[in-house]
Amino acid sequence: MNTQNQKDPILLFKTITLVAIMLICALFGSGLLFCMAYLGGMDLNQGMDVFEAVTEPAFRPFIKAGIGLNHLVMFALSAVIFAYWMRKKKWLSYFDFRSIDLDLLLKFVVLLFLTYPLIGLSSVVLERVDLPEWMKSLDEQSIESLMNMLKMDGVVDLIVNLVIIALIPAISEELLFRGIIQKELIKNMKSPQVAIFVASAIFSGFHLQVQGFLPKLIIGLVLGYAYYLTKSIWYPMVLHFVNNGLQVVMLFVAGDHLETAQKTEEKPEIVLLIMVVVFSCFLCHLLINHIIEIIDDKKGKYT
Numbered sequence: 466m467n468t469q470n471q472k473d474p475i476l477l478f479k480t481i482t483l484v485a486i487m488l489i490c491a492l493f494g495s496g497l498l499f500c501m502a503y504l505g506g507m508d509l510n511q512g513m514d515v516f517e518a519v520t521e522p523a524f525r526p527f528i529k530a531g532i533g534l535n536h537l538v539m540f541a542l543s544a545v546i547f548a549y550w551m552r553k554k555k556w557l558s559y560f561d562f563r564s565i566d567l568d569l570l571l572k573f574v575v576l577l578f579l580t581y582p583l584i585g586l587s588s589v590v591l592e593r594v595d596l597p598e599w600m601k602s603l604d605e606q607s608i609e610s611l612m613n614m615l616k617m618d619g620v621v622d623l624i625v626n627l628v629i630i631a632l633i634p635a636i637s638e639e640l641l642f643r644g645i646i647q648k649e650l651i652k653n654m655k656s657p658q659v660a661i662f663v664a665s666a667i668f669s670g671f672h673l674q675v676q677g678f679l680p681k682l683i684i685g686l687v688l689g690y691a692y693y694l695t696k697s698i699w700y701p702m703v704l705h706f707v708n709n710g711l712q713v714v715m716l717f718v719a720g721d722h723l724e725t726a727q728k729t730e731e732k733p734e735i736v737l738l739i740m741v742v743v744f745s746c747f748l749c750h751l752l753i754n755h756i757i758e759i760i761d762d763k764k765g766k767y768t
Contacts, residue, residue, distance in 0.1 A: 476653040482550065483645065487543045494538035501531030516610035526625075532614070533629045541637035544645050560644040563697035569759060570703060573691050576752050577704050580683050582745040586738050587679035600675045607674050615716050623717045630713055635706035642668040642685070643692040643701045651693070661689035684708060690753075694760055 502515055505527025519528045548559040596604075614630065617623050647664035654660040665685030669678050688701035 476649065479649055483543070483547050486546050486550075487539065490543045490546070491539045494535035494542075497538060498528075498531035498535040501527045501534065516613055519613050520616060529614070529625055529629055533633050536629075536633050537637050539637075540634075540641045544637070544640035547645055559648075560640060560698045561692075561696050562699065563695070565697060565699045565703070566763075569695065569756065570700060572752060572756055572759075573687075573700055573704055574707055576749060576756070577684070577687050577708060579745045579749045579752065580687055582738065582741045584680040584683050586742045587683065588676065589735065589738065591676045591679060596675060604674055604676050607672070607677075615713065617717050617720075623713070626713050626717075627710055631706050631710035634709060635702050638668070639688065639692075639698060639702045639705055642671075643688060644698050647689055647692065657693060661686065661693060665689050694756065 498515065502518065502524065505524045507515070507518055507524050507528070515528055515531075518524045519532075544560075545556065549556040552559050615626060617626060642664055646667060647661060650660035650664055651657050654663075665682050665688075668685040668688075669681035672678075672681055674681070688704055691700040691704055692698060
């Protein structure tokens with residue numbers, strides 16, 4: 466009997482269950498977000514956009530708290546409920562919270578940074594593609610909502626944004642996309658590489674950014690391989706936090722100069738960018754092989 470045929474119904478049932486859990490959690494999370502907005506004094510009957518209202522100082526603390534709660538419920542709670550459904554009282558072991566090696570973590574951080582030229586090239590290429598109007602509108606709305614969230618008037622706003630935009634997504638999204646989705650795909654696919662790619666594509670698609678799809682796919686691949694190679698969820702969590710946190714800090718440092726910099730920014734020469742990408746990819750190849758050698762030497766610790 467074909468073992469693959471036995472696995473398919475199980476994977477389908479797990480997929481339906483996870484989607485159902487996520488939909489319920491998404492509704493609950495949205496309810497929490499609107500409740501926080503209401504507690505902050507926002508008149509929901511006026512049809513005001515919550516993400517636009519976050520620019521108002523009076524509403525900002527409540528809406529940001531609501532967005533954080535919404536994210537935790539939709540992603541982290543969904544993952545925990547699914548893990549509990551799978552393993553009951555042993556649900557925590559499902560996510561592989563194994564010990565972390567700081568030297569190995571540092572190498573993964575360097576690997577993440579080495580992918581930035583490729584991410585930049587993919588962004589430049591997508592900017593030159595003539596997208597349909599609905600796709601452009603989707604991107605503009607997503608970017609506008611994010612920039613509203615990222616407006617910071619001081620160190621307190623910086624810390625709050627690091628928690629909401631870096632820490633919470635790093636924990637909740639990794640529990641779901643790597644800890645649940647990637648793990649289940651690897652169990653049910655012949656090729657781990659294909660499973661990691663599919664999980665990364667799902668991760669990128671959830672952000673609803675057409676021009677940001679490839680950059681987030683690349684980041685997702687780094688996070689996915691970090692989890693696959695180390696068998697520890699801590700690595701993608703820390704890498705996710707570093708990536709998001711770095712962007713928050715850079716925007717905070719740029720401050721009021723950001724809009725001026727965007728207007729005067731010159732587009733990089735495509736040929737020069739390609740040369741940098743080729744060199745960075747070569748370094749990535751060497752570093753990945755080095756990381757695999759380190760993990761093989763410590764096989765007892767990671768398997």
